[in-house]
Amino acid sequence: MASKNLLLLAGDGIGPEAMAEVKKLIAAMNVKLDSGFITDEGLVGGCAYDAHGAAISDADMAKAMAADAVLFGAVGGPKWDAVPYEVRPEAGLLRLRKDMELFANLRPAICYPALAASSSLKQEVVEGLDILIVRELTGGVYFGEPKQIIDLGNGQKRGIDTQVYDTFEIERISGVAFELARTRKNHVTSMEKRNVMKSGVLWNEVVTQTHKARYADVKLDHMLADAGGMQLVRWPKQFDVIVTDNLFGDMLSDIAAMLTGSIGMLPSASLGAPDARTKKRKALYEPVHGSAPDIAGKGIANPIAMIASFAMCMRYSFGMVAEADRLESAIAAVLDLGLRTRDILSPGMTEVGTAEMGDAIIARF
């Protein structure tokens, strides 16, 4: 049996509470199904800074590199607002992405039927929504150099960030998008700002070439990223797979998530390239929501996004497609029963806490 070594990095805020539900699920699977998951834990974010003075220690980073998959909770909170930029909580996540070379961030925006009414958008606009944002995750303005603040004297400073994309980076992320589109509605929309950015011109050119050379069977559209944001709000069902860069992906995937009315429900997967020998991809799975420090420690956080991230982990890292399907069905079943954490509560539904929600899903798995 192939190894199933998981590193759990619960992080800050509601991260540990949400992760606790996944731990229960893993324990149950190991006992009842002999699933053979082996878990280890580490620190990331503010808690890692408090313990080691870094947003992730070299030792935990080494564990992440060695694991078959990393489950990540959330990082950050007001407690660490004033820590130096280099060791801020987010630096731990960014180091994981960069050092593990997790260039492909998959963010499904799915509207659970039971929650269609809770979106701020009209029900007919979001009902049945199922789009996938494929975001480039190791390049662009997140990592380009120079990235610095220069003191110009006279009370003036200059803040600089650099957006950089090379052909191969655009090629590989668009390859992922086209491959995934083939398993879906066979339609990719690429978004950039080629009318303003040279990296956008190159993005457009390389996506077009990759399409022509290897994926001509997939329908490809190009949209300016600002128009894309508008179209997401106007009529999101026009999209199937959206492929875009790191920063536009950050904005657009958050907006897409919010459309569904269920930001507490949405998982994501960050994948590396397949290893030449083992074919395994390095991978990290994390909820789209943040650390929500305002509700942390109260037992009311929604664990569904974290649990759904584990479903993605089974699907993409361990080929456990049947188990992933069953877990996703269990989530939908519990919602159909009317169980709701506070963030998705609506009249007539039954409010439950984090642990009750986790238990209910595990019971139906």
Place this chain on the structure above:
Amino acid sequence: MASKNLLLLAGDGIGPEAMAEVKKLIAAMNVKLDSGFITDEGLVGGCAYDAHGAAISDADMAKAMAADAVLFGAVGGPKWDAVPYEVRPEAGLLRLRKDMELFANLRPAICYPALAASSSLKQEVVEGLDILIVRELTGGVYFGEPKQIIDLGNGQKRGIDTQVYDTFEIERISGVAFELARTRKNHVTSMEKRNVMKSGVLWNEVVTQTHKARYADVKLDHMLADAGGMQLVRWPKQFDVIVTDNLFGDMLSDIAAMLTGSIGMLPSASLGAPDARTKKRKALYEPVHGSAPDIAGKGIANPIAMIASFAMCMRYSFGMVAEADRLESAIAAVLDLGLRTRDILSPGMTEVGTAEMGDAIIARF
């Protein structure tokens, strides 16, 4: 009487049709109210490229610099998709912004009561919405150098753009936001990505200092730009004035515009610094919508955003507050009567064309 020299740059697509309605209005005002507007015209965008091989000629640029205000229609279309980057239609608009130093872009997102039902968002989420996005317009990744595509050999290219902000640029745009907030609900939300971008760190720092030094009476919040995008979709009425950089402003103002269900209705103003001697600001007014080549020339475009841009022009460039108020009331009155261009048509309303809509507004002005 102070001069009222207007340069009209109608541009491409539906720009000329929309501008024609403003021309009728100006002619009527000159005759009936002796308003004394003097208009000149020029070319910008694709039509300028066709005529001169540049997206705006030096001669028209000089006219823009000399005018008291520029009215701008829209630029671009598939006809010019393949022209070189340096002379693409957008380059004309970007040159106007840069050479006129129009650093402050004011984009109101207002939900007209008569149109609240036509938003893709729930009526209660957008009804009565009135927010103002103040976007920095002459800095950031739009203009930073290096901005280039480098050939690396081996079939690899590198696309580079540079995001740069200096203290004074952030100071002056946040000053505009705070001043405007004082005339509204006294609340500014500043948006950046300080968790990823050094320019965001500086942005946050300078806005905070400017607030403390000169505008401590205004309520100030900071939000990460991705969270800001989500909050715009979730509950936009939490905002009054949003101040943000050029690229985030591009994305966020388009999304805010789309929320209102009336992208064909929204104007914008782009202002420079007051001249040291005359106190006059260089200014350009333009609709938020684009050139919509698919409906150009059919007489069905919505001229309201262009007309409302002229209302902003009267308000900000000529101190004609009463006239601006009256023009905005005339627009609302015509909507209340049920007149609609095709883009905002809903059951039970009366469809009219571009010219009829313009005439109806002028008749009620």
